[in-house]
Amino acid sequence: GNSVTQMEGPVTLSEEAFLTINCTYTATGYPSLFWYVQYPGEGLQLLLKATKADDKGSNKGFEATYRKETTSFHLEKGSVQVSDSAVYFCALSLMNTGFQKLVFGTGTRLLVSP
Amino acid sequence: GAVVSQHPSRVICKSGTSVKIECRSLDFQATTMFWYRQFPKQSLMLMATSNEGSKATYEQGVEKDKFLINHASLTLSTLTVTSAHPEDSSFYICSARVGQVNQPQHFGDGTRLSIL
Numbered sequence A: 001g002n003s004v005t006q007m008e009g010p011v012t013l014s015e016e017a018f019l020t021i022n023c024t025y026t027a028t029g030y031p032s033l034f035w036y037v038q039y040p041g042e043g044l045q046l047l048l049k050a051t052k053a054d055d056k057g058s059n060k061g062f063e064a065t066y067r068k069e070t071t072s073f074h075l076e077k078g079s080v081q082v083s084d085s086a087v088y089f090c091a092l093s094l095m096n097t098g099f100q101k102l103v104f105g106t107g108t109r110l111l112v113s114p
Numbered sequence B: 001g002a003v004v005s006q007h008p009s010r011v012i013c014k015s016g017t018s019v020k021i022e023c024r025s026l027d028f029q030a031t032t033m034f035w036y037r038q039f040p041k042q043s044l045m046l047m048a049t050s051n052e053g054s055k056a057t058y059e060q061g062v063e064k065d066k067f068l069i070n071h072a073s074l075t076l077s078t079l080t081v082t083s084a085h086p087e088d089s090s091f092y093i094c095s096a097r098v099g100q101v102n103q104p105q106h107f108g109d110g111t112r113l114s115i116l
Helices: none
Strands: A003-006 A011-014 A019-021 A023-026 A032-038 A044-050 A056-059 A062-065 A075-077 A086-096 A099-104 A108-113 B004-007 B010-013 B019-025 B032-038 B044-051 B067-073 B076-081 B090-097 B111-115
Touching: A003 A086, A003 A099, A011 A019, A019 A108, A023 A032, A023 A086, A032 A062, A044 A062, A099 B032, A099 B044, B004 B090, B010 B019, B019 B032, B019 B090, B019 B111, B032 B067, B032 B076, B044 B067, B076 B090
Parallel strands: A011 A108, B010 B111
Antiparallel strands: A003 A023, A019 A075, A032 A044, A032 A086, A044 A056, A056 A062, A062 A075, A086 A099, A086 A108, B004 B019, B019 B076, B032 B044, B032 B090, B067 B076, B090 B111
16 A cells, blocks of 8 residues: 655754654555645645655755655755754655645654744 | 644544534645544544435445545535544544545644544
């Protein structure tokens, strides 16, 4: 089956620290990979995506590289800010009868302190 | 742009009642809408996919008669939880997408449903 595994949180960091949130996937086929972010009290927002092997998605200082050989899509940021505190979801999608169904990981909560 | 509004944000009701949740795309036409359910500290689980004007496609294990989905227009989809019971208590989230494949899904803020 198709699934996404994320590291359990919360991840607690001080401001300006380096962030890594691990994500690995299992898929029957060639998935597109996504990171979504959910800020407190808000809906999910697409943070970045990659659609083929070795692609690097990046946005707002975050980046993730599609690694087919290790079936991974780890999220990184060089220097986190307090405003980055949120829940981060890794997800994949596979084509199915023309729709784009997302399979999510369990989410990882990031807490950044000043 | 690409705002999805979900209403209500929170609802508490008695066991046996039916609850309707609305999902609206405010500034774009959503040919496809998705409904998810999220249990505490778990993933978002896709319940169903709906295209405007046609019947929803339900995921395996989701009761069609329990969770009625209507997608009557390009800007509105509704999820009705019929004869709700405490085990239906959960966080329900909708998303909407413009027709082309590979376009991102835009999510609503979710509805916290509590059945007493």
